[in-house]
Amino acid sequence: MSEALEIRISAELAEKIRAHGVETYPYECCGALLGTDDDRLAFDPEAPRKTFREVLGLFPLVNRRDDSPRNRFAVTSEDVREAEKAARAQGLDVIGWYHSHPDHPARPSDFDRDHAWPWYSYLIVSVHTGIPKDMTSWRLKDDRSGYFEEKISPLRVRTAN
């Protein structure tokens, strides 16, 4: 794991992702992570430094793969545009994507790697026999050879004094 990377998410939003994975089980769920990055352009893929991002909203999407939805998910470019629009409306960015791995570990597959870009966080929740298990988050390496694992930390909801 690269200790330099961290993504913060509230217990409530993490639970919503798990619930989405349970809802669509045995098929894959998917959606966008809306949030902020402390310095969106400081991330140096060769030498990641301490940087963190916060998930502040979700944009659940429909898995467009109806031919193989148990082990594939797909989000169209139109969906991506919708997610970006939703993020902008809340003053946020699309900082990544989540999906579930039904009955498989929460680790990115080769297929995931072939369809990824650096910078985005790819959050995966494993759902075994309909029960959510591990949740992990990953960022593609600059040379596309693999991923850095990103630490998931709890984000405490700030309350106004």
Add this chain to the structure above:
Amino acid sequence: MSVKVMIPTPLRVYAGKRDSAEFSAATVGEALGGLTSQFADLKKHLYTEDGKLRAFVNVYLNDEDIRYLKQENTPTKDGDTISIIPSIAGGSF
């Protein structure tokens, strides 16, 4: 003839942090060629090793997907905007 290419957030780190760049180009392919020549590190995230646009990378000329036009041979005109939008895909195995 100047064509504006919008650079998606995840790829800006390879483009000197810019959100767009302008190129003199007669086709979409020429504009993308200008982009990947100027910012070479960007290329592998848009193209496969054999030089084809990656399947999940979608290119729009103004609001039209170039797949429904003449793909990379789609002619451009002064003031056009090219957007690069990924489709997101993945799977467990």
